[in-house]
Amino acid sequence: DAGVIQSPRHEVTEMGQEVTLRCKPISGHDYLFWYRQTMMRGLELLIYFNNNVPIDDSGMPEDRFSAKMPNASFSTLKIQPSEPRDSAVYFCASSIDRVASGYTFGSGTRLTVV
């Protein structure tokens, strides 16, 4: 099992540019989560999907953020236009359909917007 795979590992971009983060969940996991982590606010849930359907996107900061899950093996988080305050580590996580099993996180994308 390759685990949750995220790309890119690092992204440096200029303010105003579009940024796309990618995630491949563990095969067979029904849930996929996008989190953002900063020193000040810790891990914040942005959005999560169940069977490719967005369930709760109340954590998405604003309209500049969007997420899709076109199939069970791929999800994207897009920021357009990016701003310096979006700089953070973005984690994708997946889990099977049992709360007790916990989440498995990807290694994250460290985003820096200059």
Added chain:
Amino acid sequence: RKEVEQDPGPFNVPEGATVAFNCTYSNSASQSFFWYRQDCRKEPKLLMSVYSSGNEDGRFTAQLNRASQYISLLIRDSKLSDSATYLCVATKAGNQFYFGTGTSLTVIP
């Protein structure tokens, strides 16, 4: 009020010491609880689940107090390799996790 609150520390303890972390959660309907460990510049990894009856995994013991709405993690005989940030997690319906901001532990030789 945050869903989950932790003392950020840092906790600096000598090797071999016993250290305990507490974490409080605000939603009495929370169903499941976990401790995650996060090393510097790495992703969080599941350390252990927390069961109502308490559970132990080697040097690690987790306990849940539903009446007071807190969970705890006890680490005995601390090792240098235990140095990390420990995140507590409470869930609510829909498999949604709330993470605390983490407690930093440094084990000193």
